[in-house]
Amino acid sequence: TPLSVTGLAGEGDLVISTTGVGFLASAFDPSGAPTHPLYQFDVTTGVAVELGTTGVVLDGLALDNNTVQTLYALGQGDAVNADPATIDTQLYTVDQTSGALTAIGPIGVPQNSPIAGLTFAPDGTLYAAIDDKLYTLNTATGAATIVDASTPDFSFSSVSGIAFAKGASVLANLSSRAQVLGGGEDVLISGFIITAQDPATPPAAGTTKEIVMRGLGPSLKVAGQDLPGTLGDPTLSLRNANGVELASNDDWKQNSAADQAVIVNAGLAPANTEESVIVANLSEGVYTAILRGAKDGDGLALEEIYDINEGNGLKTANLSARAMVSPGDAALISGMIIEGSTDKRTLIRGLGPSLADKVSDPLPNPLLMAFNANGTLIETNDSWMNSSEAADITASGLAPSSPKEAVIDRIFAPGGYTIVLTGNGPDPSGTALIEVYDRE
Template identity: 40%
Template sequence: MKKIAFLDWLVTVAGLATALLPFSVLAAPGDLYEADNSSNTILKFTPDGTKSTFASGLNRPFGLAFDGSSILFEGDAGSNTIFEITPDGTKSTFASGLSGPVGLAFDSSGNLFEADQFSGEIFEFTPDGTKSTFASGLGGPVSLAFDSSGNLFEANYNSGKISKFAPDGTKSTFASGLGGPVGLAFDSSGNLFEADYDSGTIFKFAPDGTKTTFASGLSNPTGLAFDSSGNLFEADQGSGTIFIFTPFGTKSTFASGLGAPSGLAFEHAPTSTVHLANISTRALVQTGNHVLIGGFIISGTGPKKLVMRALGPTLSSFGVPGVLQNPTLELHNASGALIAFNDNWGDTPNKQQIIDANLAPPNAAEPAILATLDPGNYTAIVRGANNTTGVALVEGYDIDAGTSSKLENISTRGLVQTGANVMIAGVIVGGSGGRQEVIVRALGPTLSKFGVANALADPTLELRDINGNLIRSNDNWRSTQQAEIIATGLQPSNDAESAIVAILAPSNYTTIVRGVNSTTGVALVEVYRLN
């Protein structure tokens, strides 16, 4: 389908950021592996959902677990074998002669534990394959999971119980009265999640055993796995779907059309470094209250290094008409005091650091500020030199992602007009090893309460991927995702304002703010980091 002309050049915001950033910011390790029981394959999914076949020719694959060397172990229920598969797909037999190997889990020492469903035993295998019996006399063990203290939890389908084994093998009942417990997984806070196959429910157990319902209305939930950002993935065997649940419980479809998805496992990846790396908003810069204003919040305890830029002439090379020929840039703290000012980036005392960060503006008339800032609220203002006007792009880049402090919120206020002069904001999710949950908001009426004149009465919001494809849109925030938005605690105060909750893999994204029926006015577009 051919893109309309508007989209051809609106991708400028995300595309320009891509062109000026190292490619490594888009890397995304942490692939998900799924035992596709009916097709006798193991499927591999990248964080953006791209599917490929990792292994085939299996016999009712079920349990999956990675060791510390990123070798995948698979419980092959049909052949009563455990296979080990190297990262390049080479398969070999690790253990055979079992009786329904469906649940696998590694302890912190690299020993593999296997739930042998039909013999009612849990076997322990050392890294060299030496086998011993850890527990016996069980009634259909199907899933295993270790907590952070080394206790082993076992889902017993036949008895409807979850048993807990201390490291010395002492057994106790952790939960009972369940409806066919199958999948088990711990979150980072030590809560145990259980896929209740017969009731179509996922239950959440606090460390003290307190049970609550996390999700219901599922179709034979089977495998569970958490990614490094705290999102729960569920293999819904009856519907042939993998669902993803955010920490707030927001559910979405990750993959569908599968063949009885069973076990899930994430490839070992570095600790998640996913973060909001950049926001870049393009709008018409006028004078007075209609200049371009960008805001951001730094959380944490330590300082963070950022680069802010204002581009004008560079936009011409991307086909943007009426650009601001000579933008200026101001940086203010929460009290409104001016911290830094720049007109032409080559005049900054730390211009070499900006060059070293690969963020020198392409045009000498464009400003940039590199600053190390303590946690707090900050504002960047773009004006035209000598009150000139035109279209400009304001940007903020996190160039110090390794610190404990984070960009929690990034926002821009500007004048929303029509056609080419709507407000277009680009967001980069940087890092690797997970996904970033965000809420994007477009505020208009709320600004009037803060003395902003000519606020946009009814803003609409679109979220698009790096290619300009629509991910989600919203007009009035209660009309879609109401429960998910309220769960964040960041719902807009006016029902006419827009909001979108989304889980984003590391990449570049664009948000577009327009006025309903081509109305115009001042609006604020915001992105908040949720997980």
């Protein structure tokens, strides 16, 4: 399916971030002029913007998803007109707002082909496929080191792209939309756990997971139109398992310059300056993000939690969202993304009655619905004891205490899903909780 950037010519490359922002480089613009344009595009809508001209033919692009989403590039100087044998290929960083390049240094190996591959491994190592061999690149100096000189070459002249296959799937992101009412208990609360991706091989001591949390209100839309009744000024608070506040934010541009760079480079800058963002590097543990209105405001709000440095030995797991539920637009709606190449067994609980010792108005009879990325209803449950997986739910130790509470226990393919929790029966209002458990 063509995006809005078409008609480009010449060698180049593209890269897509974990947040759905893409970058596209080309030697020539649509008129055929060798201006070396760099574009940014949205992979969902196809909307693209020319950021500027780089002045250099970029043969490979790679985003370091383990840092602040730094964009790197391989460039060959005047590769349009020069003899390839005389070109000294450089490693650059790319300004993601203007396309301007900053040279790191020459890679130090000849490049005869006008195309190359560039990618980051999950551990943060930068790899390059140049001509018919594979190298690692030093991101501080640009110097290339052949991976294994004794290994035969690729058996063809050049490689236009390389990538690492994703391993076991993970729950990468969680979002929750709900009605926020005043400053009492009817706020939007999301919980998550940071834990080892593989307990058998825990990460090195001191390893942290970089998380970006957003609290949105004014910018919320449905089918391209402003959503009515949104929360005008959302605020965020991040707390640890002991309830100690680790960070807070009201307006996202109140963040430090370094954190604003993380937000912008991840493609997560809110459209409205009154929306809130927290950037945090978190060690293993249990965390809670609380979204409420400034000055106890009311309205629909969205809370999002993004894992922006996947593959460093830690993962987000056991995600949850608690909020007030009522008929109409005030359902509790959670989105989850399963990233990777394998299916994932996931158990989702919709709780209400069992919250009676925590809140004053628990939802009496929760109804859970799961939709795929196309909006197709794939499963629904009203009472977990009526589920075909009731025996397995009991064996898992995750059976709710009330038979009126709902559970969906199934295998999900990689992709995006929406979980909707509403009230069922004659009293469809009250505080409810969605919990998402990674069972693998």
